[in-house]
Amino acid sequence: xxxxxxxxxxxxxxxxxxxxxxxxxxxxxxxEKTITAIMGPSGCGKSTxxxxxxxxxxxxxxxxxxxxxxxxxxDIYNSKTDITALRKKVGMVxxxxxxxxxxxxxxxxxxxxxxxxxxxxxxxxxxxxxxxTALWNEVKDxxxxxxxxxxxxxxxxxxxxxxxxVEPEVVLMDEPASALDPSSTLKIEELMKxxxxxxxxxxxxxxxxxxxxxxDYTAFFYVGELIEFGKTEQVFQNxxxxxxxxxxxxxxx
Amino acid sequence: xxxxxxxxGLEEIEQGAINIGEMVWTALNNAIDALIHHDLEEAHSVITxxxxxNNKRWKVEERCITLIATQQxxxxxxxEIIAILNIITDFERMGDHAQGxxxxxxxxxxxxxMKTLQTFFEMSHEVLSxxxxxxxxxxxxxxKESLKIYKHDDVVDNYYNKIFDEILTYEEEKPKxxxxxxxxxxxxxxxxxxxxxVSNICERIVYLAHGEMENLDTYKPKSS
Numbered sequence: 001x002x003x004x005x006x007x008x009x010x011x012x013x014x015x016x017x018x019x020x021x022x023x024x025x026x027x028x029x030x031x032e033k034t035i036t037a038i039m040g041p042s043g044c045g046k047s048t049x050x051x052x053x054x055x056x057x058x059x060x061x062x063x064x065x066x067x068x069x070x071x072x073x074x075d076i077y078n079s080k081t082d083i084t085a086l087r088k089k090v091g092m093v094x095x096x097x098x099x100x101x102x103x104x105x106x107x108x109x110x111x112x113x114x115x116x117x118x119x120x121x122x123x124x125x126x127x128x129x130x131x132x133t134a135l136w137n138e139v140k141d142x143x144x145x146x147x148x149x150x151x152x153x154x155x156x157x158x159x160x161x162x163x164x165x166v167e168p169e170v171v172l173m174d175e176p177a178s179a180l181d182p183s184s185t186l187k188i189e190e191l192m193k194x195x196x197x198x199x200x201x202x203x204x205x206x207x208x209x210x211x212x213x214x215x216d217y218t219a220f221f222y223v224g225e226l227i228e229f230g231k232t233e234q235v236f237q238n239x240x241x242x243x244x245x246x247x248x249x250x251x252x253x
Numbered sequence: 254x255x256x257x258x259x260x261x262g263l264e265e266i267e268q269g270a271i272n273i274g275e276m277v278w279t280a281l282n283n284a285i286d287a288l289i290h291h292d293l294e295e296a297h298s299v300i301t302x303x304x305x306x307n308n309k310r311w312k313v314e315e316r317c318i319t320l321i322a323t324q325q326x327x328x329x330x331x332x333e334i335i336a337i338l339n340i341i342t343d344f345e346r347m348g349d350h351a352q353g354x355x356x357x358x359x360x361x362x363x364x365x366x367m368k369t370l371q372t373f374f375e376m377s378h379e380v381l382s383x384x385x386x387x388x389x390x391x392x393x394x395x396x397k398e399s400l401k402i403y404k405h406d407d408v409v410d411n412y413y414n415k416i417f418d419e420i421l422t423y424e425e426e427k428p429k430x431x432x433x434x435x436x437x438x439x440x441x442x443x444x445x446x447x448x449x450x451v452s453n454i455c456e457r458i459v460y461l462a463h464g465e466m467e468n469l470d471t472y473k474p475k476s477s
Contacts, residue, residue: 250255
């Protein structure tokens with residue numbers, strides 16, 4: 001059986017944008033098949049951290065990185081890393097749903113074609129992915145309609161379906177429900193809980209109640225530093241660090 | 254502004270719990286006083302005033318629920334609200350025991366008087382002191398003091414056993430006076446239960462201050 005999830009570890013990870021030191025000596029170990037929430041005030045580096053995990057920051061010219069990120073015990077910043085293979089392994093879902101201006105079917109099929117999945121296997125994987133994201137019953141009769149005709153919540157679930165269709169090991173989610181209403185948010189949260197049986201999910205969120213509800217582990221970042229990492233129930237009931245306590249209690253931020 | 258309002262809410266429930274504690278201390282003090290001075294009026298007033306303790310407890314509980322529903326508290330804030338919810342429940346039950354002593358005292362008054370039972374009054378003195386100290390420990394979030402008060406429950410238990418033995422001897426000597434003896438055992442049991450509730454409160458203070466929910470018999474603070 002193919003291994004579906006992996007540990008994600010960073011060792012002395014530092015990142016600069018030009019002169020600005022954005023991530024400072026990050027050492028974090030994320031257990032596989034769990035949901036880890038990353039929280040912290042705006043500008044603390046949580047989205048930057050997330051984007052490091054599938055080398056999205058490579059696109060930013062002034063970004064300089066030191067230290068290592070190990071996925072499956074392999075340093076993803078090794079010069080031999082195949083970026084396309086990495087992004088297949090580490091999928092990403094963004095804050096705003098960003099379906100391609102194509103049909104619902106093609107949104108999922110596109111990534112599969114790029115990854116050279118055999119044509120006859122594609123319809124089956126599309127169905128499977130839409131079922132995994134609880135979207136199948138809502139869209140099965142209109143698979144060839146434009147994805148743009150779906151509601152915001154459905155679009156986001158389609159983006160998650162698109163991400164998992166290529167069978168990643170890790171799914172990065174950058175505030176995946178912040179642009180959605182409470183009922184769509186609930187569906188996304190339920191989906192995350194279901195997906196963690198197969199994938200390691202790393203979630204950036206500003207919504208602390210969401211972090212408390214869905215995650216197994218919580219990391220608190222502050223000004224580019226990892227202040228605390230622990231089991232979510234412990235972080236929210238009895239955090240070790242005063243700074244974490246102040247932040248989650250709304251005393252600053 | 255929002256946080257300020259939340260802080261005010263937290264202060265309000267803590268003050269509410271302290272007030273209930275003081276009301277309970279007064280109720281027990283008055284019940285014992287009524288017993289010492291054969292003051293029926295005072296005993297009646299302890300019985301009727303218990304409703305004020307109950308009402309105050311509901312009011313604070315309602316405020317706690319509103320804070321949970323509207324503020325989604327976490328960490329110390331959450332522990333404070335949960336601890337207060339438990340503490341006011343314990344205080345309220347202590348009030349019932351004080352009322353119980355006053356009720357038994359009224360029955361006792363219809364019996365011929367018995368020689369003053371010194372041990373009972375010593376026990377009541379210990380229990381009153383435990384209540385007062387626990388209120389202060391709550392205000393100060395004082396873990397060391399909470400542990401001391403918790404351990405003091407053994408002293409109260411010893412008094413209870415002593416009273417039990419004394420009354421059995423008394424009843425053996427004067428079998429016709431078994432009612433009076435039973436009434437005193439009854440009241441001593443109320444005192445013993447109050448001390449147990451004080452111990453619960455001490456556990457909650459430790460939880461509130463350190464986030465550790467543990468039996469204090471074996472508890473060792475991890476850090477100060």
